[in-house]
Amino acid sequence: MEKITTFSGRVVPLPNNDVDTDQIIPARFLKTTDKSGLASNLFYDWRYDAQGAPRPDFVLNQPESQGAAFLLAGHNFGCGSSREHAPWALQGFGFRAVISTEFADIFQNNSLKNGFLPLVVDPSVHRNLFELIRQNPQAELSVDLGAQTLTLPDGRAITFPIDPFSRTCLLNGVDELGYLLRHEDAIRSYEFAHA
């Protein structure tokens, strides 16, 4: 896995609350045996009309959304189905992080395992961010994973929480399966004791 240390980029605001993984990537696009190719169907039912033409008013279809690194979502993002296709699709589109006040457990786990950062900010920062992006859609945020900070366009650096283990894995480009495989002895003795 690729190491993550710092990155920065523009922000796509999507103020909806409780965005579920069926919205992020509808189930009918899960008939794949691959991880790639999902980005074109990201938020499909919000992004395209009945004829499959892009809806110009949907934020992902606006020119300034292209190449953005952050999705700024409403409260409680990623509930519902366990599909890892959700972070795969977001990542495929180019996002590297999603910002909300709370994430569903499985979505959060799935994201971290793919080097996609679910960034929790408190409600006042969250409101503030929407306001900053409204004033300047071109504004950039930057993440320093080592320092656990999110730097806002006005220069303020906000600390975000992240599981220390996931953080170490991401900083060093180590994947969790490798970590688990190193516990072979412990697993074997557990199995022996519980056989």
Added chain:
Amino acid sequence: MKPRTLFEKLWETHVVAEEPDSPSVVYIDLHLVHEVTSPQAFSELRQRGLKVRQPQKTVATVDHSIPTTDRSLPLTDALAAKQIEQLSTNARDFGIRLYDLHNAQQGIVHIIGPELGITQPGMTIVCGDSHTSTHGAFGSLAFGIGTSEVGHVLATQCLLQRRPKTFNVRVEGKLAPGVTAKDIILALIARIGVGGGTGHVIEYSGSAIRGTSMEGRMTICNMSIEGGARAGMIAPDDTTFEYLAGREFAPKEAAWDAAVTRWRQLPGDEGARFDRTLDLDADKLEPMITYGTNPGMGLSITARVPDPDDITDASGKAALTKALAYMNLTPGKSLLGHPLDVVFIGSCTNARMSDLRLAAGLLKGKHVARNLRVLVVPGSQQIKRQAEGEGLDEVFRAAGAEWREAGCSMCIAMNGDEVGAGEYCVSTSNRNFEGRQGKGARTFLASPLTAAASAINGYVTDARTMVN
């Protein structure tokens, strides 16, 4: 020793290793696999040259993308066919037992685990599917995982997990006639919201839970995830053991007695503490129905759809406005009498024998409303046969409903069984998200009783007006 909850007992006996600052390495006793969330995990194993560590603790079935029509016909959906084929290749290559499309025991993964007696008290159970929480009804710790984690469990039989918090939901009292287990869980989610249980494992307790059958308990645990909880669980008791006794993979004879003795130790100790508790009064519950686009947007069937103008929080107001616009509903109006296009009776929430019997009880000798499409999809092939043995299929067919083969069907609409854009469906499934049952589909989640009563009238109906 400090009194422990059911969860704590399970957690502590399954921790393989713990290092400072790291999540625990937790052993998994049973790994269920289905076609949609596993292919990329098997690819990962191949790329790394890894084997499945415990093929005998891994069980696969197909359910999500399969047709529920005549199984002797070839699959028409090439993508689904490829996914199904991929699972059989993976099962063969890695030595995993697979209940495939033509297996007499095939069914929805969360239905066949318990039905075959594979799901047992005290186990840790995972599946690349959020409704794995269903299995917690047996006093197991069961939760959904993503595809990366499916790979972890295949390769190591372990998962990295942070210890979740505990949440006790006590449901005391007795359900009134016409009120079911589905209404308990819909009421809880309406109360706590879709994020209310985030980071927690719920343990359901109280007289109303004790008085509920295993099938009802599964319905309740199934939708724990809809309240944001990782898992839901219920302490095993005689009801649990009676359900399991004699099932194909349940222990037999002396091993059974030993298992029951062990299982009796699982319920939480007197005085064990939870991080959080909540009480629900079963006596006061009414049939529940959802009006919005997440399972937390639910109300008593006699209540009125809330008004965004009554909500002060701006984002909450926006969310309700958006949901009502999608559903095309008027605030302040009751859903009773709302016309329907489709009724779906099925899914891992409500497609077991007791659900089908409840629905058939109302539909017997009646006919569903004209121009209404009614789909009844049993949760497994075994349930299908048993229902046919009891003549329920005849009741459904005579009433004008479609009687299908087992699968997820219109719960997730991956297989062509879908609700049309703008159409309204009363569904016994678990999710009413936008587009969940088909692009533009509008879902009202409810119990099998509400679904059957509404099917007869062609509009949302309080089943209590039909049962005596």
